[in-house]
Each structure stands twice: as C-alpha cells, then as structure tokens.
Amino acid sequence: MDKKATPIRWGIIGCGDVTERKSGPAYQKTDGFELKAVMRRDADKAADYARRHNIEKSGSDADALINDPEIDAVYIATPPDTHKLYALKVAQAGKPCCIEKPMAPSYADCVEITTAFENANLPLFVAYYRRSLPRFLKVREWIDEGRIGTIRNIHWHLTKTTSHTDLSGTYNWRTDPEIAAGGYFDDLASHGIDLFTFFFGNIIAVSGVSDNQQGLYEAKDTIGAAWLHESGVMGTGSWNFGAYQRQDEVTVYGSKGRITFAVFEEVPLVLVNDSGMEEVVIDHPENIQLYxxxxxxxxxxxxxxxxxxxHTATHTTWVLDKILGKI
Incomplete structure (x- = not known):
C-alpha cells in the first residue's frame, strides 16, 4: 500500500467475543489504522457493537462491507467454516485481509485462499498473534542465542476440564466435526504448533493418533502427535479436553539446558542451564493482538x-490435518 497520512480503514466481518477485547480495540489503538465498519448477521448486535466501540458504520451484509469504497482492508473474525467464502470475496475486491485463526477447516481451503491473494498480489495475514508477543519473542531470543545449546526436543502437554457447554449438549462450533474435526484441538493446539514452527522452522514429518473418549460430541477430544522440524528439532504433544485439571506446559530441551513456558497460561518463562536458573515475567498487552x-x-x-x-498459517493447517489423519 502507498505510504500516506490518511489512515488505513478496516472493516470487521463477525464482531463476536474475540473482537470485544482481544482484537477490535487493538485496531483502534494502532496509529495509522481506523476501524471504520463492523458486520455480523444480527444487525442489532452489530449496531450495539459499533455504538459501544465508537465505530462509524455497522450492518448485516458482508458483501456491502467488503465492497464499500471507504473500506481499505478487511478482518474476518467469523467461525472458520466461513473464512474461505469471505476471504475469496475480499481478494476479488482487491483488498488486504486478516483472517482469524485457525485459517480454515482444511489445508485445501487454506491453499485456495492463499493462492487467490497471491494471484491478486495482495497481503494476507492470519491472527496467529503469539508470533508478535514479547513473551514468546523472548523464548526465541534465548533459543537463537544458544542459551541452552543445540535444541534437541520440544514437548507440549495441554489439558482442559470438560466444559459446562460440553456437558449441556449446547451447540459449539469448536466441537462441530464439519468445522473442527479435532474439536478444541483445532482452535487451541493451532496456536502452539504455529508458534513452534516460528521457533524451529517448518515441520517436514508428522503423525498423530486421536480419539473421542467422552462421547459428548462427535469431534475428537484427545490427541497425541510426534513431528520433526526442518531444523532437526523433534517435537511431541499431547492434548486432552476431558481431564481432571487444566495444564499447559511446554519444555524445550537443549544440549546445555532447558526452557519451560506455557502457550496460554500467564506463567513465568524459566531457563535452566549450567549457570543456574533464570525466571522472567513478561505481561501480555491489555488487547492481546495489539503487536x-x-x-x-x-x-x-x-x-x-x-x-x-x-503461507505460514497454511503450513500450520497442513500439520493439524496430518495429525488428525485428514490428509
């Protein structure tokens, strides 16, 4: 885009919970950006969001927002099954786009979206915002500085307790196998897998096993995986969404030490090597997508x-699909 004094005007398709605090205000706080319009299928809820966040335009017509000449770029924050539909329209309209993660329900959909933006020579971003957070940039700095030597392995263990929504049988797109075959794995594990490729490079070999242990919904609720990064780092992960308690533990093992941190929990980063233990606390911004x-x-x-x-998000979806045996 041209460098210009006037702000880049954004429109949001799907102004639900994720946009209330995590992302929407971040667009308003960013110098050079203006959040100009929001859309959701319920026009009254869109108008309410616009009123509370001091946004000029609202409506229930996604096509009208995408083709609005006063909108320069579009952020798609709907459930993943509609991401491709809207993204292809944004590409056709000739506008940059940011898509919420996961990028789409399948690797094939991600390839189609990425190709459309490439062919149109347009920027395409995906909201894997952990790549931009100072907490995880610190972990990458420790790794790149060789603070724990040559990296050998990374392991992530994530568990969550069964939610009230799951027990009630209330519909949740995160456990709808047509949208998220891996259940909460698709929504949550995607963050960590994407982060690990940011640290260690693309994954060149991966396999997984998965099952539904609770029988509360049709999607998977327990998954295990092993993979190999192009850098030679080996990875393993285990995820269970019907466990006794919540756990979120990542350990990076090196030839001269280890690093521990969490993908979601706001716990200290810990580095252990021959010099001793270093513990660092780095808070997230109020609106986590700000950076x-x-x-x-x-x-x-x-x-x-x-x-x-x-491109990076398409690779992440390829890994998820391989773990789940979809490709």
Whole structure:
C-alpha cells in the first residue's frame, strides 16, 4: 500500500467475543489504522457493537462491507467454516485481509485462499498473534542465542476440564466435526504448533493418533502427535479436553539446558542451564493482538515483513490435518 497520512480503514466481518477485547480495540489503538465498519448477521448486535466501540458504520451484509469504497482492508473474525467464502470475496475486491485463526477447516481451503491473494498480489495475514508477543519473542531470543545449546526436543502437554457447554449438549462450533474435526484441538493446539514452527522452522514429518473418549460430541477430544522440524528439532504433544485439571506446559530441551513456558497460561518463562536458573515475567498487552496488528500496519507501510501470513498459517493447517489423519 502507498505510504500516506490518511489512515488505513478496516472493516470487521463477525464482531463476536474475540473482537470485544482481544482484537477490535487493538485496531483502534494502532496509529495509522481506523476501524471504520463492523458486520455480523444480527444487525442489532452489530449496531450495539459499533455504538459501544465508537465505530462509524455497522450492518448485516458482508458483501456491502467488503465492497464499500471507504473500506481499505478487511478482518474476518467469523467461525472458520466461513473464512474461505469471505476471504475469496475480499481478494476479488482487491483488498488486504486478516483472517482469524485457525485459517480454515482444511489445508485445501487454506491453499485456495492463499493462492487467490497471491494471484491478486495482495497481503494476507492470519491472527496467529503469539508470533508478535514479547513473551514468546523472548523464548526465541534465548533459543537463537544458544542459551541452552543445540535444541534437541520440544514437548507440549495441554489439558482442559470438560466444559459446562460440553456437558449441556449446547451447540459449539469448536466441537462441530464439519468445522473442527479435532474439536478444541483445532482452535487451541493451532496456536502452539504455529508458534513452534516460528521457533524451529517448518515441520517436514508428522503423525498423530486421536480419539473421542467422552462421547459428548462427535469431534475428537484427545490427541497425541510426534513431528520433526526442518531444523532437526523433534517435537511431541499431547492434548486432552476431558481431564481432571487444566495444564499447559511446554519444555524445550537443549544440549546445555532447558526452557519451560506455557502457550496460554500467564506463567513465568524459566531457563535452566549450567549457570543456574533464570525466571522472567513478561505481561501480555491489555488487547492481546495489539503487536500483531501493529506489525500488520508496518507491513502494509513497507517497513517490515509480518511473521504470520497466509503461507505460514497454511503450513500450520497442513500439520493439524496430518495429525488428525485428514490428509
């Protein structure tokens, strides 16, 4: 995009919970961006969101927002099964786009979306915002500095207790196998897998096993996987969404030490090597997507490249699909 004094005007398709605090305000706080319009299928809820967040336009017609000449770029924050539909329309309209994660329900959909934006020579971002958070940039710094030597393995163990929604049988797209075959794995594990590829490079071999242990919904609720990064780092993971308690533990094992951290929990980063133990606390911003959004601004103005693109997110979905045996 041209460098210009006037702000880049964004429209949001799907102004639900994720946009209330995590992302929407981040667009408003970013110099050079303006959140101009929001859309959701319920026009009254869209108008309420616009009123509470001081946004000029609202409506229930996604096509009208996408083709609005006063909208320069579009953020798609709907459930994943509609991401491709809207993204292809944004590409056709000739506008940059950011898509919420996971990028789409399948690797094939991700390839189609990425190809459309490539062919149109348009920027495509995906909201894997952990790549931009200072907490995880610190972990990457420790790794790149060789603080624990040569990296050998990474292991992530994530468990959650059964939710009241699951027990009640209330519909939840996160456990609808047509949208998320891996259940909560698709929504949550995607963050960590994407982060690990940011640390260690693309995954070149991966396999997994999965099952439904609770029988509360049709999607999977327990998954295990092993993989190999192009850098030679081995990875393993285990995820269960009907466990006794919540756990979120990542350990990076090196030839001269280890690093522990959590993907979701706000716990200290811990580095252990021959020099002793170092513990660091780095708080997230109030609106967790802030640095991700600011990096999009810098990318669009030609200042720097963004760490989370259609290509990186497509690779993440390829890994998820391989783990679940979908491809």
């Amino acid at each position: 991700h959004v600011q990096n999009m601004r810098d990318h669009l103005l030609g200042k720097t490249g963004h760490p989370s693109t259609g």
